[in-house]
Amino acid sequence: MQVESDVVVIGGGMAGLVAAAVALDAGLSVTVVTRGHGATASSSGAIDILGYLPGAVLPVEIPADGVHTLAMFHPWHPYTLIGLGTTDAGRSADASVAQVSDAIDWFRDRISSAGLEISGSVSETQWPVSVLGTVKPTTLLQSSMVTGSMSTDADATVLFVGLRGLPDLNPRAASSAYSEWCQSTGEGPHRVVGTVVELRSLSQRQALSSIEIAHHLDTDAGRTELTDALVPIVNNTGATHVVLPPVMGVVDSHEARESLETALGCRVIETLGVPPSVPGSRLQAALERMVVSMGGRLLKGHTVQDHRVTDGRITEVTARSRRRSVTVSASAFVLATGKFVGGGIVGDETGLREFLFGLPVFDAQRYLVGDERPSHLTSVRSVTPTGHRVFACGVGTDTMLRPVGVDGDVVYENLFCAGAILAGYNYQTEKSGLGVALVTGHTAGTYAARETKEVM
Amino acid sequence: MNEYDVIVIGGGSTGTAVARDCALRGLKTLLLERDDIASGTVGTCAGMISSGLKYMREPHIVDMCSSEVVHLRHIARHIVMKNPILTPLIEMSDLSSGGNFAEEYSKRAAEREVPPVMFLTPEDALKIEPRLSPDIIASLYFEEYFIDPFRLCLLQALDARNHGADIRTYCEVTNIIVGQGEVTGVEFFDRLSGSIERASARIVVNATGPWATRIAEIAGVPLQLRLNKGAHVILDRRVVNVGVIAKAVDGRMIYLFPHENTVLLGTTALDTWEDPDNLTASHDEIEYLLTSMSWVVPSVREARIIRTMEGVRPLVAQWKVPEDDVTRGYEVIDHEKDGVVGLYSFVGGKLVMCRRMAQTVTDLICQRLGVDSECLTHERPLPGMEDDVDVLVLSRQYGVPAQTVQRMVARRGTLTVRVLELLSENPSWRSTICACEPVIEAELRYSLREEFPQTLNDLRRRTRLGTGPCQSTYCALRAAPILAEELDLSGREAQTELLRYLSERWKGKRPSFRGDQLSQEEIVQGTYSCVLNLDRMGPSLESQPWEEVE
Numbered sequence A: 001m002q003v004e005s006d007v008v009v010i011g012g013g014m015a016g017l018v019a020a021a022v023a024l025d026a027g028l029s030v031t032v033v034t035r036g037h038g039a040t041a042s043s044s045g046a047i048d049i050l051g052y053l054p055g056a057v058l059p060v061e062i063p064a065d066g067v068h069t070l071a072m073f074h075p076w077h078p079y080t081l082i083g084l085g086t087t088d089a090g091r092s093a094d095a096s097v098a099q100v101s102d103a104i105d106w107f108r109d110r111i112s113s114a115g116l117e118i119s120g121s122v123s124e125t126q127w128p129v130s131v132l133g134t135v136k137p138t139t140l141l142q143s144s145m146v147t148g149s150m151s152t153d154a155d156a157t158v159l160f161v162g163l164r165g166l167p168d169l170n171p172r173a174a175s176s177a178y179s180e181w182c183q184s185t186g187e188g189p190h191r192v193v194g195t196v197v198e199l200r201s202l203s204q205r206q207a208l209s210s211i212e213i214a215h216h217l218d219t220d221a222g223r224t225e226l227t228d229a230l231v232p233i234v235n236n237t238g239a240t241h242v243v244l245p246p247v248m249g250v251v252d253s254h255e256a257r258e259s260l261e262t263a264l265g266c267r268v269i270e271t272l273g274v275p276p277s278v279p280g281s282r283l284q285a286a287l288e289r290m291v292v293s294m295g296g297r298l299l300k301g302h303t304v305q306d307h308r309v310t311d312g313r314i315t316e317v318t319a320r321s322r323r324r325s326v327t328v329s330a331s332a333f334v335l336a337t338g339k340f341v342g343g344g345i346v347g348d349e350t351g352l353r354e355f356l357f358g359l360p361v362f363d364a365q366r367y368l369v370g371d372e373r374p375s376h377l378t379s380v381r382s383v384t385p386t387g388h389r390v391f392a393c394g395v396g397t398d399t400m401l402r403p404v405g406v407d408g409d410v411v412y413e414n415l416f417c418a419g420a421i422l423a424g425y426n427y428q429t430e431k432s433g434l435g436v437a438l439v440t441g442h443t444a445g446t447y448a449a450r451e452t453k454e455v456m
Numbered sequence B: 001m002n003e004y005d006v007i008v009i010g011g012g013s014t015g016t017a018v019a020r021d022c023a024l025r026g027l028k029t030l031l032l033e034r035d036d037i038a039s040g041t042v043g044t045c046a047g048m049i050s051s052g053l054k055y056m057r058e059p060h061i062v063d064m065c066s067s068e069v070v071h072l073r074h075i076a077r078h079i080v081m082k083n084p085i086l087t088p089l090i091e092m093s094d095l096s097s098g099g100n101f102a103e104e105y106s107k108r109a110a111e112r113e114v115p116p117v118m119f120l121t122p123e124d125a126l127k128i129e130p131r132l133s134p135d136i137i138a139s140l141y142f143e144e145y146f147i148d149p150f151r152l153c154l155l156q157a158l159d160a161r162n163h164g165a166d167i168r169t170y171c172e173v174t175n176i177i178v179g180q181g182e183v184t185g186v187e188f189f190d191r192l193s194g195s196i197e198r199a200s201a202r203i204v205v206n207a208t209g210p211w212a213t214r215i216a217e218i219a220g221v222p223l224q225l226r227l228n229k230g231a232h233v234i235l236d237r238r239v240v241n242v243g244v245i246a247k248a249v250d251g252r253m254i255y256l257f258p259h260e261n262t263v264l265l266g267t268t269a270l271d272t273w274e275d276p277d278n279l280t281a282s283h284d285e286i287e288y289l290l291t292s293m294s295w296v297v298p299s300v301r302e303a304r305i306i307r308t309m310e311g312v313r314p315l316v317a318q319w320k321v322p323e324d325d326v327t328r329g330y331e332v333i334d335h336e337k338d339g340v341v342g343l344y345s346f347v348g349g350k351l352v353m354c355r356r357m358a359q360t361v362t363d364l365i366c367q368r369l370g371v372d373s374e375c376l377t378h379e380r381p382l383p384g385m386e387d388d389v390d391v392l393v394l395s396r397q398y399g400v401p402a403q404t405v406q407r408m409v410a411r412r413g414t415l416t417v418r419v420l421e422l423l424s425e426n427p428s429w430r431s432t433i434c435a436c437e438p439v440i441e442a443e444l445r446y447s448l449r450e451e452f453p454q455t456l457n458d459l460r461r462r463t464r465l466g467t468g469p470c471q472s473t474y475c476a477l478r479a480a481p482i483l484a485e486e487l488d489l490s491g492r493e494a495q496t497e498l499l500r501y502l503s504e505r506w507k508g509k510r511p512s513f514r515g516d517q518l519s520q521e522e523i524v525q526g527t528y529s530c531v532l533n534l535d536r537m538g539p540s541l542e543s544q545p546w547e548e549v550e
Ligand SMILES: Cc1cc2nc3c(=O)[nH]c(=O)nc-3n(C[C@H](O)[C@H](O)[C@H](O)COP(=O)(O)OP(=O)(O)OC[C@H]3O[C@@H](n4cnc5c(N)ncnc54)[C@H](O)[C@@H]3O)c2cc1C
Pocket: A010, A011, A012, A013, A014, A015, A016, A033, A034, A035, A036, A037, A038, A039, A040, A041, A042, A043, A044, A045, A046, A047, A048, A049, A275, A302, A303, A304, A305, A336, A337, A338, A339, A341, A342, A343, A344, A355, A356, A418, A419, A420, A421, A427, A431, A432, A433, A434, A435, A437, B522, B523, B524, B525, B526, B527, B530, B531
């Protein structure tokens, strides 16, 4: 099958779908070719812009300031590069902040049209709570995760709720971790309690998953069942905030939250998702809806395997699915195939490489690491504040996000990279994963649209 | 100070067998293990209780192993399984060695209830295992027994405890107290409480595997071992459904054994002077195994390597012969000859011989103590072996999937019922915590209450939690709160435990980190660092005094 499009986006995670939507916004025809779900669907569903500066101990309090500092001191970070792409070095940090901020404003609006309410801004770090009762600094939250006054109000009573048969959230462990954290900060609630409730109609199930419960809570019957079980406990404990596992509806957490809050008369908050993550899938689904509703063509289940190049420009890519082969030609391409989970970067005992175009792989300092054995790019301990070097490795680009070769020269004039495939940052320790994907996706989409228009 | 007849140092296969034998013979026994039961060499072994393909040159050892297999099946049938094995031959020269083996093997087949060795045509071999290389010219077929090494050690320890022994894990012996040429006791450091304690006994048994020379050193007696490192590679799927034994690039025999949802590829054998506490499989070892096995099973390289597992064999100190020629037998050293009466050390030996090794030393001990009592360890069943268990009946009765019950039975035999009984009061403990294996919450609770684990890693040894293809990615965060609840840990302590466990798992994943494992590890880091923020907000992991600082 042969298809034509103005822009082709390879990879349908946060980065690719945002790039596609931006190009659609510019009035172009867009085809997204994507194999399946990548990291976006496994994510917690909270969009981190920047939680910690590399090497810093304290969290970033104002994401905009954090991005500004980052852009001053970390030349190869994607946030820095995109700033440099629009202005000279002297003002590029401000440009980075402006681009981050613009991307967020644009996104909040578009994703809301697709039915997902996102709240937060670059001027304030938010602290959602996890299933273990730990907290993390992030920027944009699905409205169901906003903790509001919970972490600052000393008079609050927080009730962690476990659902019988779902081992993801253990209320006793979560409440003790959360209350220890509150004590250490000296702010926040003095009363943190936990309880387990049973959803009767699911009690006969062998192994309950968060997805099944989320489906149940999409129904009126499910919500009623949960509130009936919770009302007496909320009344007894005087809970002002109820914290639930990440199960507040598959499609729409907003509605579930409002109906639970009305019935219980207190705030209801869901925790960050852990894989397999309901809020992550919710985000993924909303992104797909966004692109489709804007007229984009989404080819799911298609793996791009080949491409054709003429005069330093990509002219078409060929993707295969179980049943067919599709060749799509376009004027501009976006490469948003993610990192290892997505499948954009692969590695064996001889080193790392970019899967599709064989682009060289760099680390966060722009050293070539393509020939390094992956284990050499890791540290001895599993989870540490410095993380593993290998997760900051990826494709290197110029300031317009076009991939560069070992010599630093742009390889393809009309290919723009976005998201986790990029080198230069470790989203795990920095807390910047979906943020970089969003912002670079936004930038890459803009460049791809411009490129197309120039050609036209 | 607590007084005992016998103090056993080391909670591996040998030490737990000794403690059990002593306890069954009525001796007041203390077992001290510096880490967990089966945390040393035995925890890294393949669990093959073999008929001796490897030591055909030593017929008396083949005999001994054969009869030990019979005993182990008698006392612990529930943790023993029989697996078919193919040994594909690819060259004519492979045939002759195969013939000798077939003869030796078949002599003892009847007593072990296995068929004699069969020679198969390539077509028949490929019918049994289609993933073999089509280039083979023939194949041997035979059957071998395997035992769960973790459960064996634990059951021996539990049985010893049931017969009055004290079992103390996380207690490291730091001194052997000797007065007038006689052992009077030991001094040990309790790693959990941080205190130093003493216990007295007239007999001390050094069953510390590759660490035995260190114990000898602190007792001031000479002891030599030929330490030999062995590494395994574990793959994420059942690349083969029957065991495969084949010749490696250097002519040694290596194997590929399916185990639960994974396969075990091993092993290397290298003389080593490395500290047995800080082993890692080298790139050369990993490639040696993969390359060698790919000659007969070409698809081994397609699977994801989930981790390596390496240990040190405490071989008898025979020098100037290849490792393969060193005896697989064992010796009990009576250090009376070195001027210390009452101290015994083991050198050599294997998992399959542990009961026999214990019998030898316990006979000597009884003689010395003037106790007249017979060895019972080959007659008395280990816990859980009392009866057969009907998986389907239990599955129906307790509403737990048959597969889950089946796995539990393979660990616990009749004691499975005690786990399932917990469900009557706590129906929600049916929930699956580790989906790879699978392990349900009730089993973790039961283990935490009855089998004295102190850490998630201990729980892994007792239940196989987190040992499957995902290597704890999804279950660690679900199991940690359960451990915390049962052991009454604070939130912070539970986080420390979780971090320690992840680091422990990572140690084995790191040497072979490549391919699809990169993606698996990104999920680990995404979950525990990015989402749970344990990298930043979690406690910082201090090295323990006994750990090597990186
Ligand atoms: C467990 C986990 C939790 C996380 N939690 C958070 C969080 O809480 N907050 C946060 O901000 N970030 C989080 N992250 C990070 C974040 O999810 C990623 O950084 C982000 O989703 C990357 O988006 P992406 O679009 O670049 O890649 P992906 O989402 O991985 O998308 C890549 C896409 O490309 C497709 N693809 C790959 N190769 C091909 C090909 N050849 N042909 C066609 N399609 C192809 C894949 O199928 C996939 O759909 C988490 C990550 C993980 C793993």
